[in-house]
Amino acid sequence: MSKISAVIIDDEINAIDVVKAKLERYFPHVEIKGTCNQSELAISLIATVQPDLVFIDIEMPTLSGFDVIKSFVKRTFEVVFITAYDKYAINAFKENALGYILKPIDRLDFIKTVSMALVRINEKRFSDIPNFENDTSSEAKKLAVLHKGEYFFLGCHKVLYFKANGSYTHIYTEKDKFLISKNLKTLEALISNWNFIKINRSYLINPSFVQGISKKSGGEVIMSDGTNLVVSQNIKESVFDQLSKDIIFT
Structure with missing residues (x-):
């Protein structure tokens, strides 16, 4: 299986470690290409790495997670917001995020959200292959x-x-x-x-x-x-x- 690249952005280093540990345990084919605990450096990290998937905290000093994501007009990556507050749920979905994960991170919520992210990423990859599409004709079996x-x-x-x-x-x-x-x-x-x-x-x-x-x-x-x-x-x-x-x- 081809690797899927990810970056983790959170001002709390222990929160980064939690996400890393869960990815390594449940999704070993997801390759962590970088982490960042300063929101002002997050934009350059994403631009340099060009990951498939971004895990990002919402409340951070200087720039919020929303501010970081909005700076990418043509987004090529999927986003999962990580937050201690569920009041951000509506804004997360407005940003077309796959979802948000509440802290402390629940194992089942994490697995479900990341699984959905991987489905979308892989389908996007295959949709870029010429002539590789589902046959949507009425005769398809x-x-x-x-x-x-x-x-x-x-x-x-x-x-x-x-x-x-x-x-x-x-x-x-x-x-x-x-x-x-x-x-x-x-x-x-x-x-x-x-x-x-x-x-x-x-x-x-x-x-x-x-x-x-x-x-x-x-x-x-x-x-x-x-x-x-x-x-x-x-x-x-x-x-x-x-x-x-x-x-x-x-």
Whole structure:
């Protein structure tokens, strides 16, 4: 897997050390190209290193993290803000950051945010390769999914269901789970010929992997991996009608 470069900017040296330690433990393929504890030097560090990913504190003397990022008109890197205050959340997203991580850094939040960053970075890399694009035609039967720096081609018969996660979507197969940087609505349009069924705002299921129907929670589908998924009440009748087409009830 090709390395992804990163820089860490924080006026607290111990905070830099925490981010470094977590990257080394959970994301060893992310190469830390530089660190900086003075905001006035951060701009030159980013310009010199030209990293793929920037971790930056928001409240720093002289320049804030927002000031540093705004100085790059044509940004080529992804940003994750690190802060002790959640009041900056809205501004972080206005700056098109992938997210912000609150101090003290929670392990799961860190892994989730950095994972999303790596997905976006890798997809951006592959989008620069001529003629390497997803086939978005209505006849496409495979989805190109980027995972750990490599593309996997998932056939529609391999996918159990899709789960929405904000601007991202999780893809569940019998053996693996993937994350892509497309929201569920966009994905639904791309795979309109796959005959998947939307059972609520968050799930799009493959009817071939539905093993049963439950009356729990007002109506659920039981997937082959043992997951029970709730069906929205306003579309329950339509969903169950579609699932019943190829079933003989005795």
